[in-house]
Amino acid sequence: MAKTRAKPTVVLGMLGTTLDTGQGPQRWTKWRPTVALCQQEDLVVSRLELLHAPRASALAATLVDDIRQVSPETEVRLTPLDIANPWDLEETYGALLDYARAYPFNPEEEDYLVHITTGTHIVQICMFLLVESRLIPGRLVQVSPKGREPSAAGTHALIDLDLSRYDTLAARFRKExxxxxxxxxxxxxxxxxxxxxxxxxxxxxxxxxxxxxxxxxxxxxxxxxxxxxxxxxxxxxxxxxxxxxxxxxxxxxxxxxxxxxxxxxxGAFTGAVxxxxxxxxxxxxxxxxxxxxxxxxxxxxxxxxxxxxxxxxxxxxxxxxxxxxxxxxxxxxxxxxxxxxxxxxxxxxxxxxxxxxxxxxALRERPEDIPPNLLYELDRASEVVGARVTFSKEAQARFLDFATAPEARWTGNFRDLNAAVLRMATLAPGGRITREVVDEELHRLRAQWRPRGGPDKRGPPDRVAEVLGEDLASELDRFDRVQLADVLDACQGARSLSEAGRVLFSRSRAKKTSVNDADRLKKYLARFGLTWADVGGRATPPRDGLEKKESTQGK
Structure with missing residues (x-):
C-alpha cells in the first residue's frame, strides 16, 4: 500500500515590529517569534506568508534572510498590508478580511496555520475571528520562549477551534x-x-x-x-x-x-436643614x-x-x-x-x-416547585430559630399534599410559605416538625384564606368539609371529593335512604342491573365512615310500612 504524502504546511502571520526586531549579530541572541516559528523541530513550515506594514520592508527583508539560514526549506512570501492604524478594529479587520478573501486557499493540498504571537492585540483578535468563522480554513499556532534562553527556538502550540480545546471553553461557558x-x-x-x-x-x-x-x-x-x-x-x-x-x-x-x-x-422647604x-x-x-x-x-x-x-x-x-x-x-x-x-x-x-x-x-401556578422551596424555607427558618429543624416523613408528606392541592390558595405566595414554615419551625418540639404541628398550621392557613364577607362572597357551602371535617376532606382525591359532594346533595334533598338511592342509581334501575339502591348507597357512605343519620335530608314521616322498614334498614 502506498504511503500517504503529508500535505505541506503554510503559515500566515503578521510581522512583529517589536518582537521580531534586531540588527547585527546581536539579533541572534534575542528570541524572535517569526524566526522561532521556523526553528521548531516537529513543525516544518513549507511556506510562510508574512504580512507587514510597508514601512517595515527593511525588517521584513532581514527576516527573510534569517529564516533562509535556519530553515532553508521554508519559502517566505512578503505581502505589504497598508493599515494606517493597526489598533483600529474596523480598519484592521477589513484589511485582513480582504486579504483572506483574495488568497487562493486549497485545503485539499495544503494545511494552513495562522500565527497569532505577533502583531497588535487587534490583529490577533481579527486573526482569531477569521479562523473561527472559517474564512481562513486553518488552525491557530502560537510560539513562546523556553525559560531564560533568549536565543532558543522555544516551543509552539496548535489551537484547533474544532477540537476539544474549544469544547472545553464552551463547557466552561455553559458551566458559568x-x-x-x-x-x-x-x-x-x-x-x-x-x-x-x-x-x-x-x-x-x-x-x-x-x-x-x-x-x-x-x-x-x-x-x-x-x-x-x-x-x-x-x-x-x-x-x-x-x-x-x-x-x-x-x-x-x-x-x-x-x-x-x-x-x-x-432650604428647599421647611425642615430641609x-x-x-x-x-x-x-x-x-x-x-x-x-x-x-x-x-x-x-x-x-x-x-x-x-x-x-x-x-x-x-x-x-x-x-x-x-x-x-x-x-x-x-x-x-x-x-x-x-x-x-x-x-x-x-x-x-x-x-x-x-x-x-x-x-x-404565582406560587400556586408552580406546584412542582413547592417541594424544593419548602426545603429552602426550612433552612432559612432553621437560621432564624437558631437550631436545625427537620420534618418527620409523615408530616412533610402531609404538608406537601395540602400545599400542592387546588384548595391551597397561597394568596401571599412565598410570603405565606415563608411564614408557615417559620411558624412550624418555631413550634417544632426538639427541632422536629410533627404531624400535629402541620395540622395546626393547615388549620391556620385555611382560616387565613377563607373569604371574608357574606355568604354571597363565600360561594356555595362545602358539604364535604361540613360532614367530614376539613382535615379528612383535605385528604380526599379531587375525584372522590366531587363525587361525594354530589352524593351528599342528593341525600340532602331526599326523605329516605331508598329515595336517595333511586335518584343516584336511576340509570342502573332502568337497565335492571341492580334493584337494591338503599344497600348500594349505604355501602358507599360507609367508605367514608358515614351513615344516613349523618347525611339525611328532609325528615318527614314515612308514608307506609315498607318505607319505614327501608329507612330502618338504612340505619
Missing amino acids: QREGLSFLKAGIDTRNAGFNQLIERIEQVATRSRAPLLLMGPTGAGKSQLARRVYELKKTRRGVSGPFVDLNCATLRGDSAMSTLFGHVK QDRPGLLRQANGGVLFLDEIGELGADEQAMLLRALEDKRFLPVGSDKEVESDFQLIAGTNRDLHEEVEKGRFREDLLARINLWTFQLP
Whole structure:
C-alpha cells in the first residue's frame, strides 16, 4: 500500500515590529517569534506568508534572510498590508478580511496555520475571528520562549477551534451560565419548565444589558429577591460597580416623595436643614429597584423618565442639574397597560421601562416547585430559630399534599410559605416538625384564606368539609371529593335512604342491573365512615310500612 504524502504546511502571520526586531549579530541572541516559528523541530513550515506594514520592508527583508539560514526549506512570501492604524478594529479587520478573501486557499493540498504571537492585540483578535468563522480554513499556532534562553527556538502550540480545546471553553461557558441560573434561583432546584425558561432569559439579559427591567407578578412572588440577585450577578460579572438601592414606592407619601427619590438642597422647604442626595444619586453606577412603581405620582413619573433618558435631573429646590447613571429594575403587581388607559401611569414612561418585561408566576401556578422551596424555607427558618429543624416523613408528606392541592390558595405566595414554615419551625418540639404541628398550621392557613364577607362572597357551602371535617376532606382525591359532594346533595334533598338511592342509581334501575339502591348507597357512605343519620335530608314521616322498614334498614 502506498504511503500517504503529508500535505505541506503554510503559515500566515503578521510581522512583529517589536518582537521580531534586531540588527547585527546581536539579533541572534534575542528570541524572535517569526524566526522561532521556523526553528521548531516537529513543525516544518513549507511556506510562510508574512504580512507587514510597508514601512517595515527593511525588517521584513532581514527576516527573510534569517529564516533562509535556519530553515532553508521554508519559502517566505512578503505581502505589504497598508493599515494606517493597526489598533483600529474596523480598519484592521477589513484589511485582513480582504486579504483572506483574495488568497487562493486549497485545503485539499495544503494545511494552513495562522500565527497569532505577533502583531497588535487587534490583529490577533481579527486573526482569531477569521479562523473561527472559517474564512481562513486553518488552525491557530502560537510560539513562546523556553525559560531564560533568549536565543532558543522555544516551543509552539496548535489551537484547533474544532477540537476539544474549544469544547472545553464552551463547557466552561455553559458551566458559568448554569451557575448564574442557579444563583438567580437562590440555588433552588426548580422544576417548573416555564419558570426555568424565564430565569434563563433574565440571566441572559442581566449579564448583557443595562437597559431597564420590569418584573411583573403578584405580591410575594419574589420580585424583590430576584432584583437583588440580578444585581449581585451583574456585580460578580463586573456589569455594575455601584450599590443596590431599593424602595417600595407604596411607602412614599406627599411632598417627601420627590425628595426621597431625587434629593433636595438645603432650604428647599421647611425642615430641609441640609442637602439630601436622594436615592437616584445613591444608585449611581449601580442598580435602583423601585418596587410597586405603579404607585408613583405623576410628577415623580415625569422626573424619573427624564432621569432615565438623560441621566440628569433637578433635586428639589435646586436650579442646577445633577447626574446619575444607574440601571433601573422596576416591580409591580398591577397591569401597567391598564393603568395607562386609566390615566394613572405615563405611557412614555411605560414605553421606556418596557424593553425587558418578565411576568413572575404565582406560587400556586408552580406546584412542582413547592417541594424544593419548602426545603429552602426550612433552612432559612432553621437560621432564624437558631437550631436545625427537620420534618418527620409523615408530616412533610402531609404538608406537601395540602400545599400542592387546588384548595391551597397561597394568596401571599412565598410570603405565606415563608411564614408557615417559620411558624412550624418555631413550634417544632426538639427541632422536629410533627404531624400535629402541620395540622395546626393547615388549620391556620385555611382560616387565613377563607373569604371574608357574606355568604354571597363565600360561594356555595362545602358539604364535604361540613360532614367530614376539613382535615379528612383535605385528604380526599379531587375525584372522590366531587363525587361525594354530589352524593351528599342528593341525600340532602331526599326523605329516605331508598329515595336517595333511586335518584343516584336511576340509570342502573332502568337497565335492571341492580334493584337494591338503599344497600348500594349505604355501602358507599360507609367508605367514608358515614351513615344516613349523618347525611339525611328532609325528615318527614314515612308514608307506609315498607318505607319505614327501608329507612330502618338504612340505619
